[in-house]
Amino acid sequence: MNEQTRARLKTVSTATLCTALYKRGLKNQFxxxxxxxxxxxxxxxxxxxxxxxxxxxxxxxxxxxxxxxxxxxxxxxxxxxxxxxxxxxxxxxxxxxxxxxxxxxxxxxxxxxxxxxxxxxxxxxxxxxxxxxxxxxxxxxxxxxxxxxxxxxxxxxxxxxxxxxxxxxxxxxxxxxxxxPAAIADEIADEAVEMTAFEDFVMEEVKKGRGIIGLYPATDEQTRVDFAAWRAANGR
The missing domain is CATH 3.50.30.40 (Ribonuclease E inhibitor RraA/RraA-like)
Structure with a gap:
């Protein structure tokens, strides 16, 4: 396994990985x-x-x-x-x-x-x-x-x-x-890290009192703008 992939997978949850795999049609991996x-x-x-x-x-x-x-x-x-x-x-x-x-x-x-x-x-x-x-x-x-x-x-x-x-x-x-599956481990790890960054941003916003409509999922343009600013500020 790519050691960068190993390191990335240590930072994400099985729940997030389930979602990434589900997007690829893999529904029975947990x-x-x-x-x-x-x-x-x-x-x-x-x-x-x-x-x-x-x-x-x-x-x-x-x-x-x-x-x-x-x-x-x-x-x-x-x-x-x-x-x-x-x-x-x-x-x-x-x-x-x-x-x-x-x-x-x-x-x-x-x-x-x-x-x-x-x-x-x-x-x-x-x-x-x-x-x-x-x-x-x-x-x-x-x-x-x-x-x-x-x-x-x-x-x-x-x-x-x-x-x-x-x-x-x-x-x-x-x-x-x-x-x-070994063949997609690298791309799943990359996607899961991205998903985790967004979910961390969402959690901070929800704790501040922000509503989830338009935030999660990010259907409002303002959400994408706010997320980009959050990533820049947090090095994510």
Missing amino acids: IQDVRPLNPNGANMVGEAFTLRYIPAREDLNPITVFQNRDHPQRVAVEQCPPGAVLMIDSRKNARAASAGAILVTRLMVRGAAGVVTDGGFRDSPEIAELAMPAYHNRPSAPTNLTLHQALDINVPIGCGDVPVWPGDVVVGDREGVIVI
């Missing part, structure tokens, strides 16, 4: 029912590196599978590139954990930008204290072996009903997580 463990943490931006679970079959998924050095869950943690976000397809099932604090800490130490599951994490209080963004549906105490079987690494997945391809750009904030 991951459903996934929330930050630490809502006061920094925003998350990184390219998707994926792990896919399927329903566990008991004869193929005993606890001894973790002795296999090629176990996909462990390998995914060790292969997720620095700056990437590990995206986990847990079938929207939080009754068993996608991972726990040890594996998430390993991701953090290796330089991952974050981790997202549409299931749940065990050790969620410990994960919430880590200096890396983590998103899940809800806490999950049992081991993933109860219901999930790790199968594929870095393949297209579904996470919270959103299609995720390896290399897609993932952005997380205090509201949730959105997925941007």
